[in-house]
Amino acid sequence: MGHNKLSCSDGSQINCSSVVSSVGGSVDSECSVTDYIVSPGGRKYYKPSCVGDISVPFEIQVFVSLDKGYRFYKEYAYLGGFGDRKGTKKKDKDDVKTILLKNYVCSCEGFNDFYDFRKYVKRQRTISQRCGCKAKIVLKFMGEDKYFIQTFVEVYNHPLATEYGRQFLRSNREMNISLRNIVFDASKVNIGPSKIFGFAKEQAGGYANVGVSLPDFRKFNRYLKSFVRERDGQMIIDKFKVQYDLCPFHCYGRNAVVIVTDQCPAMKVAIRNAFSAENGLLAIKHRLYMWHIMQKFSIKLGNRLCKETDFMEKMKAYIWSSVLEIDKFEIGWKEVIKEFKLEDNNWLLDMYCMRSSWIRAWFRDAPMLGLMRTTSRSESDFF
Structure with a gap:
C-alpha cells in the first residue's frame, strides 16, 4: 500500500498502484530493480522488484519504537537497492524528548545548495547524488513509545542498484x-x-x-x-608518561640517557616536559636523527653540488666520524664550507648552530647503539 497519486517533477501525476512494466532481469541474471512506471511527461519512475512482501512497509504498520521503524526501513532500502538517510522531525512542544513525526527519506532526496561554503569552512570536494527523489516513509507517534507509518512513498526517480551493487551504496558502507x-x-x-x-x-x-x-x-x-x-605533541607526552611508569628506567630510579627523534618542534617540547630534571632525576639528552638531516642536504643545497662534486664526501668524513674531537670537527666543517663558498647559506648556519644535537662528536660518551644512523623504515619501530 502507499499513496495512489504522486506528483512528478514534470508537473504530471502517476498512479503508484498501477501495474508496472517489467523489462526482465539485469546482466548476469542478478536480481535488480527493473520495474518502472512511465509518467505522462515521459519520465521513468522505478519500484523495487526483488523485495519480499514481508519486508515492504505499508501504511498504518505499527512499530514498538522509532528505532525499530528505522531499522525496518533501512533493511527495505538495502533489499530495494537505494540509500536511505534520516530526514526532518517534529517534536512535542510540551515534551521535547517526544518526537511526534519523523521522516526517513531516500538518500537522493532534495537538492544540494550551491551556497559557497568555501569562504567560511574548508570542505572536501564531493559529487552530489541528490536528484529530488520523493521516496520516503513518515512515522507518527501513537503513544506508549509506539509509532505507525502515516505516509509511505515507494516510487523513485532514479535507477536502483543491483544485488551486487547495493553493497557500494553510502548508507550500506560503515567503517566499524x-x-x-x-x-x-x-x-x-x-x-x-x-x-x-x-x-x-x-x-x-x-x-x-x-x-x-x-x-x-x-x-x-x-x-x-x-x-x-594537531595533537602529536600531547600524544607523545602521554605515551612517555605511560612508559615512564612501566619501563625499567623508573624501576631503577633514573630517566633514559638519550632519546633520538626527528626535527619536529612538538617532539622537542614533549620530551622536555616529560623527561625534565624537575623530578629530581638526571634530565634526558635529546638528539636528532642524522639520517633525516643528511637527506635534506640535496634538497637545501641542490643536486648539482651534492652529487656532481666531492662536497658530500668531505662533509661526511667529519659528520659520520666517531673518533673526531669537537674542536677538530669545527675546524673541518669550516674548511669545507669555505672551500665551496657556502658561508652565507642560512640552512647550513642553522645546522651548525644545533650541531650539539646531531653531530656524533658531542655524544661520544653516550651508548647510542647506532640509533643516530637509522633509516626511515627502522624508525617506525621506536615509536
Missing part, C-alpha cells in the same frame, strides 16, 4: 571499530590504505564481505592524519 583499528595500527608502521584494504579482504573472505570500499579506507586514513597532526 575493528576496521578503524586496523587502519590505525597499520598507519603506525607506514602501511598504506591500499595494502591494508587487501589484508582486510583476505581476512573477510572477499571484497564484498569487507563492508566498505577502498576510498573509505583512504578517507579514514586521511582524517586520522589530520587529527593526529
